[in-house]
Amino acid sequence: MGKERFDCIVLGLGAMGSSTVYQLAKKNKKVLGLEQFTCAHSMGSSHGENRLIRKAYFEHSDYVPLLERSYELWKEIEKNSGRKLLHETGLVILGDPSNSYVLKGVKTSSETYGIPVELWDSAEIKSRFPQANVPSFFRGIFEKTGGFLEVENCVRTQCELASSLGAELRFEEPVVRWKQLESGFEVVSAKETYYCESLVITAGPWMSQWLRSLTDKFKVHRAPLFWFKSSGAFRSELGTPCYAFDTPTGFFYGFTEKEGLIKIALHLPLEEVSEMDTVNREIKPTDLKPVADFVKNYLKGISPEPQKSGLCFYTMSPDTHFIVDKVPDSQNAFFAGGFSGHGFKFSSLIGEVLSDWVVGGKTRNPVDFLSVKRF
Numbered sequence: 001m002g003k004e005r006f007d008c009i010v011l012g013l014g015a016m017g018s019s020t021v022y023q024l025a026k027k028n029k030k031v032l033g034l035e036q037f038t039c040a041h042s043m044g045s046s047h048g049e050n051r052l053i054r055k056a057y058f059e060h061s062d063y064v065p066l067l068e069r070s071y072e073l074w075k076e077i078e079k080n081s082g083r084k085l086l087h088e089t090g091l092v093i094l095g096d097p098s099n100s101y102v103l104k105g106v107k108t109s110s111e112t113y114g115i116p117v118e119l120w121d122s123a124e125i126k127s128r129f130p131q132a133n134v135p136s137f138f139r140g141i142f143e144k145t146g147g148f149l150e151v152e153n154c155v156r157t158q159c160e161l162a163s164s165l166g167a168e169l170r171f172e173e174p175v176v177r178w179k180q181l182e183s184g185f186e187v188v189s190a191k192e193t194y195y196c197e198s199l200v201i202t203a204g205p206w207m208s209q210w211l212r213s214l215t216d217k218f219k220v221h222r223a224p225l226f227w228f229k230s231s232g233a234f235r236s237e238l239g240t241p242c243y244a245f246d247t248p249t250g251f252f253y254g255f256t257e258k259e260g261l262i263k264i265a266l267h268l269p270l271e272e273v274s275e276m277d278t279v280n281r282e283i284k285p286t287d288l289k290p291v292a293d294f295v296k297n298y299l300k301g302i303s304p305e306p307q308k309s310g311l312c313f314y315t316m317s318p319d320t321h322f323i324v325d326k327v328p329d330s331q332n333a334f335f336a337g338g339f340s341g342h343g344f345k346f347s348s349l350i351g352e353v354l355s356d357w358v359v360g361g362k363t364r365n366p367v368d369f370l371s372v373k374r375f
């Protein structure tokens with residue numbers, strides 16, 4: 001007991017950790033993944049049915065090569081598991097072209113990397129997405145490769161693939177501390193003590209507990225989700241895409257219909273959370289108000305009374321870009337965090353990057369712009 005030694009231990013099996021254990025197992029590493037909750041749980045940042053994915057990235061065009069690789073990896077995961085996870089329903093982003101930095105960013109990325117997109121004028125919006133109620137000066141940019149990922153199924157599938165390749169995954173086993181030894185690491189969980197050559201920390205909203213010198217780089221915020229009743233008009237079989245609206249009251253996005261419901265959210269970090277383990281997970285009337293107003297004002301035929309809701313967490317970095325790097329003052333310890341509410345689509349790729357670093361110290365994926373050294 002207590003003397004098990006692994007090539008690598010991964011702390012946290014959410015989006016980034018499940019992908020990392022899969023990628024390490026693919027590289028024949030003896031890997032242990034430790035997760036405090038169950039597989040694909042709803043306590044952190046990776047739950048709520050679906051996540052948008054798109055290539056013409058308005059946040060910064062440097063992400064586009066990473067997205068190309070993420071898509072390849074999602075398709076490989078689908079092939080290896082025989083499961084459908086990525087749904088390319090198409091995605092339309094609507095806004096006022098005279099002042100929308102979102103539309104400008106989409107245009108820049110699509111032009112820089114030659115990503116095919118369609119520009120929709122008012123008539124095209126009416127015919128292709130008649131459920132939208134937007135002013136006539138709004139324009140749309142439609143990306144055929146946009147769509148969504150099944151969030152819990154992506155996490156579950158990568159854990160299952162990792163296990164089938166020999167990874168040890170232990171759930172409901174929180175890590176309580178780790179320390180660097182002369183050679184490798186000691187990792188102590190609530191149940192056992194383990195040893196490893198390399199350590200990967202993918203603790204999502206619990207990140208700052210593990211990287212004390214970087215606490216101020218990971219601020220956790222509440223992010224609510226709402227489901228509204230739909231009468232069939234938002235089904236993807238009708239050609240309805242996923243959608244996002246850059247409005248004067250915020251950036252709202254939503255999905256195609258599943259079991260008579262559409263999920264809608266505001267992309268905005270709400271109140272900061274000081275302690276994840278004691279956070280109040282209730283939804284407040286002020287969480288709903290902007291989303292219900294959006295539904296009322298911008299979507300046709302949808303009642304603004306939600307049928308269900310959920311709470312998720314954004315871990316914000318100071319500049320809203322991810323932080324993926326070596327743990328400061330350590331050897332062979334790496335981390336990925338601060339995904340700022342837009343990281344899920346990249347998780348297949350992040351696991352590849354972290355596993356490349358564990359195995360050989362370098363990666364061919366261009367992630368230098370995500371280094372912590374930028375701060």
Ligand SMILES: Cc1cc2nc3c(=O)[nH]c(=O)nc-3n(C[C@H](O)[C@H](O)[C@H](O)COP(=O)(O)OP(=O)(O)OC[C@H]3O[C@@H](n4cnc5c(N)ncnc54)[C@H](O)[C@@H]3O)c2cc1C
Nearest residue numbers: 012014015016036044045046052175204312339343344345
């Ligand atoms: C409401 C909402 C909507 C979003 N929409 C999108 C979107 O449309 N597109 C997109 O790309 N991204 C989106 N995101 C962002 C994306 O979901 C996150 O960036 C991503 O899921 C973060 O993954 P993670 O692995 O860092 O965190 P998590 O998935 O939370 O994983 C961290 C894991 O570490 C575990 N852990 C922590 N401490 C310990 C410990 N001591 N011992 C063991 N295990 C531990 C946790 O239990 C957890 O399972 C959204 C996020 C939210 C909240």
